[in-house]
Amino acid sequence: MAGELAVRIEKRYAGGALILADFALDLAAGDTTILFGPSGAGKTTVLRCLAGLETPDRGLIRFGEEIWFDGRAGICLTPQARRVGFLAQDYALFPHLSVRENVEYGLAGKSRAERQQAAARMLEFFEITKLAGRKPPEISGGEAQRVALARALAPSPRLLLLDEPLSALDVPTRSRVRTELHRHLRAIRIPSLLVTHDRTEAVSLGHNIVVMVEGDVRQAGPVEEVFRRPAGTLVAATVGVETVVRGEVAEEEDGVLAVRISGGVVHAVSAEDFGPGDAVLVCIRGEEVTLQEHTAGRESARNHFSGAVTAIEKDGAVERVSLDCGFPLVATITRRSREDMELKPGVTVTAAVKATAVHLIRL
Amino acid sequence: MDWLALALSLRLAFWTMAALLVVGTPIAYWVAFSRWRLKFLVEAVVALPLVLPPTVLGFYILVAIGPRSPLGQAYQSLTGGLLPFSFEGLLFASIVYSLPFAVQPMAASFGAVDRRLLEASFCLGAWRWATFRRIILPLSLPGVVTGMVLSFAHTLGEFGVVLMVGGNLPGRTRTASIAIYDEVQALNYSGAFETSLVLLTVSFSVLLVTYAAQRKVWTAWPAN
Numbered sequence: 281m282a283g284e285l286a287v288r289i290e291k292r293y294a295g296g297a298l299i300l301a302d303f304a305l306d307l308a309a310g311d312t313t314i315l316f317g318p319s320g321a322g323k324t325t326v327l328r329c330l331a332g333l334e335t336p337d338r339g340l341i342r343f344g345e346e347i348w349f350d351g352r353a354g355i356c357l358t359p360q361a362r363r364v365g366f367l368a369q370d371y372a373l374f375p376h377l378s379v380r381e382n383v384e385y386g387l388a389g390k391s392r393a394e395r396q397q398a399a400a401r402m403l404e405f406f407e408i409t410k411l412a413g414r415k416p417p418e419i420s421g422g423e424a425q426r427v428a429l430a431r432a433l434a435p436s437p438r439l440l441l442l443d444e445p446l447s448a449l450d451v452p453t454r455s456r457v458r459t460e461l462h463r464h465l466r467a468i469r470i471p472s473l474l475v476t477h478d479r480t481e482a483v484s485l486g487h488n489i490v491v492m493v494e495g496d497v498r499q500a501g502p503v504e505e506v507f508r509r510p511a512g513t514l515v516a517a518t519v520g521v522e523t524v525v526r527g528e529v530a531e532e533e534d535g536v537l538a539v540r541i542s543g544g545v546v547h548a549v550s551a552e553d554f555g556p557g558d559a560v561l562v563c564i565r566g567e568e569v570t571l572q573e574h575t576a577g578r579e580s581a582r583n584h585f586s587g588a589v590t591a592i593e594k595d596g597a598v599e600r601v602s603l604d605c606g607f608p609l610v611a612t613i614t615r616r617s618r619e620d621m622e623l624k625p626g627v628t629v630t631a632a633v634k635a636t637a638v639h640l641i642r643l
Numbered sequence: 644m645d646w647l648a649l650a651l652s653l654r655l656a657f658w659t660m661a662a663l664l665v666v667g668t669p670i671a672y673w674v675a676f677s678r679w680r681l682k683f684l685v686e687a688v689v690a691l692p693l694v695l696p697p698t699v700l701g702f703y704i705l706v707a708i709g710p711r712s713p714l715g716q717a718y719q720s721l722t723g724g725l726l727p728f729s730f731e732g733l734l735f736a737s738i739v740y741s742l743p744f745a746v747q748p749m750a751a752s753f754g755a756v757d758r759r760l761l762e763a764s765f766c767l768g769a770w771r772w773a774t775f776r777r778i779i780l781p782l783s784l785p786g787v788v789t790g791m792v793l794s795f796a797h798t799l800g801e802f803g804v805v806l807m808v809g810g811n812l813p814g815r816t817r818t819a820s821i822a823i824y825d826e827v828q829a830l831n832y833s834g835a836f837e838t839s840l841v842l843l844t845v846s847f848s849v850l851l852v853t854y855a856a857q858r859k860v861w862t863a864w865p866a867n
Contacts, residue, residue: 331762331766332765332766333762333765333766358765359762359765359766360765360766360768360769360770363768364766365766366762366763366766368759368762368763370759372757372759372760372762372763373763374760374763374764374778375760375782376781376782385764385767385769385777386767386768386769388768388769388773389768431763431767432766432767435767435768
């Protein structure tokens with residue numbers, strides 16, 4: 281199940297904050313779209329408007345052929361009629377019901393046998409069968425998230441909405457649960473829309489990203505694309521210019537990891553424990569990349585990539601230089617440096633990155 | 644010792660409580676969740692019996708259920724009887740008189756249920772009634788019990804309204820509190836003492852058992 285989600289809404293709060301959201305997404309099953317932005321950017325409001333928990337002042341929300349909200353025509357579907365799964369920030373499990381009863385809650389219209397069967401399937405899928413009889417206060421944060429996912433997905437929604445799904449967890453748990461969530465979001469047969477202000481979550485969980493700043497949608501597109509080519513200074517400041525490529529840990533030597541990516545090997549140092557074969561995302565911030573005309577003799581940077589300049593974009597005092605090194609790499613440098621090096625599209629340079637500046641995210 | 648009056652008091656208290664469970668619950672739900680701007684008007688009306696002298700309330704009820712009032716006439720054409728100075732009239736008065744005691748704890752506990760749970764329920768396809776039945780009611784049971792116990796105990800002890808609306812007809816409208824008043828008027832202090840003691844014991848036991856059974860109720864008690 282998939283479809284196009286078209287959102288063009290406006291909502292003003294009594295305090296004066298104005299939320300404007302205007303984007304259209306092609307949602308494919310198993311794809312996750314990130315609604316990204318700093319706190320107070322209006323992400324959660326947009327998500328709640330999509331769920332039908334809040335009503336925009338005006339505008340339109342369309343999912344496939346179905347109109348969910350049309351301010352002009354006075355259409356506003358109830359949350360019940362939209363058939364979306366909604367995962368609240370703190371999961372909002374019903375405290376007086378057992379895990380099994382929570383999961384069965386959305387299946388009220390079905391027969392008892394169907395209900396039990398569907399719930400059993402969900403419990404098994406999320407590996408929470410052994411928790412079935414427990415009450416929510418008796419389970420851990422990571423388990424609560426799995427229960428909430430199972431509950432939201434049991435009635436087969438058409439779209440899954442997640443509001444900062446990892447923010448309720450403590451930091452050590454978060455990375456483990458993030459990996460789990462990544463696996464689950466890929467495995468389920470429906471598209472998901474996830475709100476976060478965390479770059480790591482955005483990069484590791486999302487295919488597409490919608491960037492919101494100050495109540496306004498500034499850019500939408502594939503995650504790697506938006507991180508590499510932010511549209512404007514505001515987006516660049518929000519997401520940070522970054523190269524994101526997929527890779528696989530090849531080996532570890534003296535604490536330095538060699539990660540195989542398309543077109544080469546990247547060396548990285550990570551506090552996290554990675555082993556050969558681990559799938560990772562390699563993130564390199566544009567500020568951490570230095571450009572040289574040719575490789576000098578000895579140098580401390582572990583990574584050297586040779587590549588041709590493909591594009592140069594101005595962004596205030598700095599310029600973003602895109603390179604093709606077998607994978608796309610972005611360097612942010614000053615205009616002066618660019619002029620001194622006489623960089624222009626087609627010129628071949630060497631990019632140097634310290635292993636400590638390469639950030640790895642487990643997939 | 645006036646057992647007849649005592650039995651009548653208990654019967655009245657029980658039926659008032661039962662009626663308030665039916666009538667008070669939707670009002671409490673509305674008070675807790677309505678977004679109507681003028682909601683405070685209804686809240687003030689519901690709370691009025693808390694501050695009104697029972698005689699004033701009793702007088703208005705007496706007028707409202709009298710044979711010339713629309714309510715009294717409707718009742719007469721339906722049943723052939725009259726409301727004033729009857730058990731049914733008394734029951735009606737008690738329901739009005741104890742309304743805030745039932746509605747306020749219930750509304751407070753309905754409103755205290757985490758909104759996110761209700762939203763989760765809506766998103767899982769449950770409509771308002773199902774959400775009320777499966778989420779709100781079980782989670783606010785202490786408030787509902789408090790409301791019921793308070794209206795029971797309050798009805799057991801009412802005097803002014805009963806006297807105004809029901810008078811003093813043995814077996815029909817003569818409740819325990821009226822009987823006690825009569826005994827004192829007749830200088831029968833030992834009779835008054837006995838009935839009072841039974842009333843005190845019953846009221847105290849009801850409250851004691853309820854509060855002991857669910858200690859959470861203590862925190863709900865002073866709210867609103």
